[in-house]
Amino acid sequence: MDIKEFKIKLDELISNSDNVFISPHIRADYDALAASIAMSLIVKKFDKEAFVVMSDDIEKLEQGMQTIFKEAKGITSFVSKEKVEQMLKDNSLLITVDMNKTYLSACSSYLDKFKNIVVIDHHNPDKDTIVTDYQYIMPKLSSASEILTELLICSNVKISSRVADYLLAGIFLDTAKFTKNASSKTMETVYKLTKKGGELARVMEFFAEDYLVDRKVQNLVSKTRFITYTAAIAMDDTQTIYTREELAKVADYLLKYRNIDASFAVGLTTEDIISISARSRGSVDVSSIMHEMGGGGNEFSAASQIKDSSLEETGEKLTRKLVPSCYKFPKAN
Ligand SMILES: [Mn+2]
Incomplete structure (x- = not known):
């Protein structure tokens, strides 16, 4: 569907609603948060109340995310998932951004209470x-922030320099600093956001590394095994607990090496949950591999969580999946 066509439907649904809830995925990242803030600005243009449902523990978010969250409170209303149920009206609209799966919504237990649901995302369904009848899912686009920038522009919503920064941060994260899945369309979006006053130098400040986190990330990077010439798995076989963001950083980091087409970071995220973060330059569809292991994502970026x-065992299972899908001989120079 063309974005303009989608926009007409979206406008109609917002206009006819009593209030609007915007749901990023649980454990929101820069892309989910920026897209949610942008969506709330679109809804406000219709003089409708917009609430972003955030149930993450704000104190546990990384510093840059906390900065955006605190600043954005001035322009966007955030509510916890517990509050939403009391605020629901007969004609409440739910708009999910940066995710399309039931289990990734903080509102998953009462999705049926919304009159209408709109899904805006860039992950594979x-x-x-x-x-829902109202989906705008574009797995070829870099990020939800890229989609939302277009929607803001089509909606004639003023993009402040700070909102432009947030959206740039979303694109920056999901393209691993413009190194993957960044099309000419993505760069055009970056151009438009820069024209609105967004500045990559300020965006970099959100991503400033914490020394201890970076040591932990590099320590896991040093445990990388090359399953084939082009596929790498960084796996920690100790009981160290990682955050999913740390695993994502490891997988992102590994893609910087010349030969690596697909990278996987495997570690415990709680005592009994193993998480895998997978990244690809595009030639290996990591979402199909993660899907077979109970997760999902898109061809460039995917993840799964494994219990029991x-x-x-997880490392071996992943290796078995990789060998047939990933093996290729090194190119001669
Ligand atoms: Mn995203």
């Missing part, structure tokens, strides 16, 4: 995708 398995 699958059997768990929220069932050991790190060793």
Whole structure:
């Protein structure tokens, strides 16, 4: 569907609603948060109340995310998922951004209470995708922030320099600093946001590394095994607990090496949950590999969480999936 066509439908749904809830995925990242803030600005243009449902523990977010969250409180209303149920009206609209799966919404237990649901995302749909007639799912686009920038522009919503920064941060994250899945369209979006006053130098400040986190990330990077010449798995077989963001950083980091087409970071994220963060330059569809292991994503970026398995078993299972899909001979120079 063309974005202008989608926009007409979206406008109609917003106009006819009593109030609007915007749901980023749980454990929101820069892309989900920026897209949610942008969506709230679009809704406000219709003089409708817009609430972003954030149930993450704000104190646990990384510093840059906390900065955006605190600043954005001035322009966007945030509510917890517990509050939403009391605020629901007969004609409440839910708009999910940066995710399309039921289980990734903080509102998953009461999705049926919304009169209408709109899904705006750039991840592949699958059997768990929220069932609705109103979907705008574009797996070829870099990020939800890229989609939302277009929507803001079509909606004639003023983009402040700070909102432009947030959206740039979303694109920056999802393209691993413009190194993957950044099309000419993505760069055009970056251009438009820069024209609105967004500045990459300020965006970089959100991503400033914490020394201890970076040591942890590099320590896991140093445990990388090359399963084939082009596929790498960084796996920690100790009981160290990682955040999903740390695993994502490891997988992102590994893609910087010349030969690596697909990278995987595997580690415990709680005592009994193993998480995998997968990244690809595009030649290996990591979402299909992660899908087979109970997760999802898109061809460039995917993840899964595994229960009732050991790190060793998970590592072996992943290796078996990789060998047929990933093996290729090194290119001669
Ligand atoms: Mn995203």
